[in-house]
Amino acid sequence: MIVSPVILLLVGAVIGAAALGYVFRRAGRWLLLGLPLGAVAGGFGAILFVAPLGYCTFETEREQLDAIFGFLLVAAGIALVVLPISWVAGRLLRHESLVSTTSQPTQGTFKHWWIALPLLVPTLTILALFLYYPSAETLRLSTMLSRLGARREVSVCVDNFTRLVEDPEYLDIIGRTLYMSFFIVVLSMGLSLLIATMAYLPLRGASIYRILLVWPYAMSPAVAGIIFLLMFNPSGGMVNYLSGNWFGIKLGWLNDPKVAPWTIILASVWKSMGFNILFYIAGLQNVPKDLIEAGAIDGAGVVRRFWHIVWPLLSPTTFFLIVTNVTYAFFETYATIDYLTPGGGPLQSTTTMMYRVIQLGVYNNDMGKAAAQSIVLFMMVIGLTLVLFRTGGRQVTYGV
Amino acid sequence: MKKIVLVSVVLVMMLALAVPLASTGAQDEPIQIDVWISFQDYRLDWAQDVAAEFNELYPQYQVNVTGGYSYETMFAQVAVAAEQGQLPAIVHYFEAATQDARDSGLFKSISEAIGDRTEINGLPIDFSDYVAPVVAYYTADGEFTSMPWNTSSAIMFSNMNYLRAAGFEEPPATWDEVEAVCEAVMALDDAPEYCFTFPNHGWFFEQWLAQQDALFVNNDNGRSDRATEVAFNSEAGVAILEWLDDLYNKGYLYYSGAQGGESWSTVDQAYSTQQVAMAVYSSSDTTLYTQMGEEGGFETVASFYPYNDDTGWTGNLIGGATLWLVDGLEPEVEEGALTFLLYFTNTEWAADWHKVTGYIAIRNSSNELLEEEGYFEENPNQTVAAAQLDQSTLTPATSGALVGGFPSIRNEVTAAIDRVLLTDEDPAAVLNAAAEASNVIIEEYNLLNAP
Structure with a gap:
């Protein structure tokens, strides 16, 4: 054991006490309450993740990487427990609401605060059953060597995570996931905005175009995947047949590692565009006509009117779509990839993080590694979403 | 009054959660x-x-x-x-x-x-x-x-229109013969796009291995004792990869890029549209492949799975x-x-x-x-698979492998074939790497499942 659990506990306690002591002192009272509360919270946080693991990361015979990972877990545990408590304590001490300072309801409040509890029970039950419990189970599984239907499970400490760091192939997968997702989101949203703007023009039969444009979204990914597979199959497929006849070009749509990711991007963009177009058309309908007319009277051209009036007013839609499209690109392209390039593509060139998780979990029945990688993916998407809300969310205009 | 309504709503909601779905009516027979x-x-x-x-x-x-x-x-x-x-x-x-x-x-x-x-x-x-x-x-x-x-067993289907045009009355039986037929077929004026194809499914590699009487896993293919290591990274295994790579580099082999259980349909399409002259496939679809020829205006002849000339044919699994x-x-x-x-x-x-x-x-x-x-x-055509199995000599190799985590090992094998075809890496090195990864799979499987 390179660090005894007692030391971890003490370090956590000191950090927690310092943090909460600071919060309580700033509020100007009960320092004596803040210090012990912080110490307990910090100590608990320090061992929150490592105690269930039996402090295995700090065993002397384990690699240095494991120990580093262990310290990260300790730090994460402390942060996870101490930060929310200090935030809540800070607000309570300053007599601020926990909900929001701006959206205090003025009417229609319940007389008793406890009425909220039974009303929340259905939601909380569903969340606990279908979200919290599976999440906790995933955390547990991620430290195991586990197969469905096996006689036993074996704990492997944090190997499922640390092996990933040493695996150059996994780093490739992360990079590939990021670049494919980036292009899926950007191309899909850009094209959708363009098409939505055109479909919004007052044309005869516009509603028919709009319905047709939304269709791809209504198609099941499996059906879309099979259609694309038959079209793009490098030998005998329609696309190569036509492009070969017309231009003399035949691409290895599915069997060339350089091209295959782009076929996936193309198919995913096509699949998600219907959804984006739908929302952009709805967004365009909310842009007040008089603003555009006013702009036109002031002599602004089509481009300027779009850039200075329509685009800012579409920003809530755009922001919403960015978040949903990022989620789509990370989590929901599995079926497209599996139908077009079963097995993860030539030289694994279309294997994304999500694809890898399903491959490991469902096809290889390797639940532990799948759980660990799904946690990595989850953390990445959480991080990305936070960044989006912090940066993009600030620039969104909601009022007209 | 309002309060009663509220409380009753809450109660109903809680009840709805507590009461399980009514069980379906009893029907004991049949x-x-x-x-x-x-x-x-x-x-x-x-x-x-x-x-x-x-x-x-x-x-x-x-x-x-x-x-x-x-x-x-x-x-x-x-x-x-x-x-x-x-x-x-x-x-x-x-x-x-x-x-x-x-x-x-x-x-x-x-x-x-x-x-x-x-x-x-x-x-x-x-x-x-x-x-x-x-x-x-x-x-x-x-x-x-x-x-x-x-x-089923793995067999080969040949588009006889191409083969006859190239001067062959019979489908090829060995690897060298396949190559010779391909050379002639690809030299035709109306040559197909490619000559030969296979679904990149681990089973086809296993078939070629068994033909050479080489084991897939140790302990007599897991039949005398629980398999603990793979054995496919042998000379026989490397020979398969080298032959496929050779066909691919000469432009004879069509590789669709699809791996595993979904790779079949890409071969179906290439064969039915006459983009290839020969395809190895499972005999399970003999009826379908024969029909493809009838509908496409060519004759499909089924034949034994081609084998390595150097090591001869022991049998198929x-x-x-x-x-x-x-x-x-x-x-x-x-x-x-x-x-x-x-x-x-x-x-x-x-x-x-x-x-x-x-x-x-x-x-x-x-x-x-x-x-x-x-x-x-x-x-x-329907007799080919049965005859091939009938004439096979039963050895541990041709009995097929028994090993835990087999589907995951197959993924390693198909990924290795993919790598050999698409890169210039050494087949032996690629196969050894796949063997190493497979050994981890077996080790982990046995750790969890062995009694």
Whole structure:
């Protein structure tokens, strides 16, 4: 054991006490309450993740990487427990609401605060059953060597995570996931905005175009995947047949590692565009006509009117779509990839993080590694979403 | 008043959560026998039709055949169902899952369930009626652990229009001959885009390995003792990769990029659109491939799977799937399940199944029946797989591998083939890396599953 659990506990306690002591002192009272509360919270946080693991990361015979990972877990545990408590304590001490300072309801409040509890029970039950419990189970599984239907499970400490760091192939997968997702989101949203703007023009039969444009979204990914597979199959497929006849070009749509990711991007963009177009058309309908007319009277051209009036007013839609499209690109392209390039593509060139998780979990029945990688993916998407809300969310205009 | 309404709403909501769904009405008869089949196409329809006939003949039973998505996902589905105690009576597992199924403890050996009986519900039991390679693959210590059903072998289909134009009356039998035919076919004025193709599914590599009498895993392919390491990174294994790579580099081999269980359809398309002259495939689709030729205006001739000239031909192994009897069923359900298994694989149905698909007729009596009907004479392609298996010498190599985590190992093999074809990396090095990764899979599997 390179660090005894007692030391971890003490370090956590000191950090927690310092943090909460600071919060309580700033509020100007009960320092004596803040210090012990912080110490307990910090100590608990320090061992929150490592105690269930039996402090295995700090065993002397384990690699240095494991120990580093262990310290990260300790730090994460402390942060996870101490930060929310200090935030809540800070607000309570300053007599601020926990909900929001701006959206205090003025009417229609319940007389008793406890009425909220039974009303929340259905939601909380569903969340606990279908979200919290599976999440906790995933955390547990991620430290195991586990197969469905096996006689036993074996704990492997944090190997499922640390092996990933040493695996150059996994780093490739992360990079590939990021670049494919980036292009899926950007191309899909850009094209959708363009098409939505055109479909919004007052044309005869516009509603028919709009319905047709939304269709791809209504198609099941499996059906879309099979259609694309038959079209793009490098030998005998329609696309190569036509492009070969017309231009003399035949691409290895599915069997060339350089091209295959782009076929996936193309198919995913096509699949998600219907959804984006739908929302952009709805967004365009909310842009007040008089603003555009006013702009036109002031002599602004089509481009300027779009850039200075329509685009800012579409920003809530755009922001919403960015978040949903990022989620789509990370989590929901599995079926497209599996139908077009079963097995993860030539030289694994279309294997994304999500694809890898399903491959490991469902096809290889390797639940532990799948759980660990799904946690990595989850953390990445959480991080990305936070960044989006912090940066993009600030620039969104909601009022007209 | 408002308060009463509110409280009652809350109460109703809580009640709705607490009361479980009303159980469906009781119906004790007939005895329900659930069967999960890993198919979702015409093969599932066939199974459901047979089940319907069975239900009419044996009104005391009600067999419900449900289709699954694929062999690979059936495995996960069953494991989950087992945890929830929702297993059906009969499960359809592919050959690669044999070791996993035996280790799972979920299933009862068919031989054990039948015991000394010679008939059940009037249906005779005769295990000596099964063809030898089937017996070799699916028996452990001479006993059937599962009921053989769909059994195939890998064979080759040739578009004779191309071959004849290139001056060949017979499909090639060896690797060198394939290459010679390809050279001639690709030199034709109206040459196809490619000459030869195969689905990049681990099974085809296993076939080429078995032909050379080389083992896939140690301990006699996992048959004398539990397999602990792979053995496919031998000279024989490297030879396969080198031959494929050679064909690919010469522009003869079409590789669709698809790997594993979904790679079949890309080969179907290339062959039916006449973009290739030859394709190795499972005999399970002999009927379909023969039809493709009839519809496309060319003649399809089926022939033995081409083998390595340097090492000769020992034999080919089988593929396909068997039906597993779930352990711990109520005695009357087990009786019904056994009755159905015997009916489902009787002489007449086994012969019909062969005609519909091309899976071999697994019973000697079915083959005699088809022979009498003159079916084989009219459909020479349909005899190829059975003849190939019949002429195979049974060795540990041609009996097929038994190893835990087989589906994951297959993924390593197909990824290695993919890498060799698409890069300039050394085949031996790539295969060794795949072997190393596979050994980890076996080690982890045995750690968790070995008794």
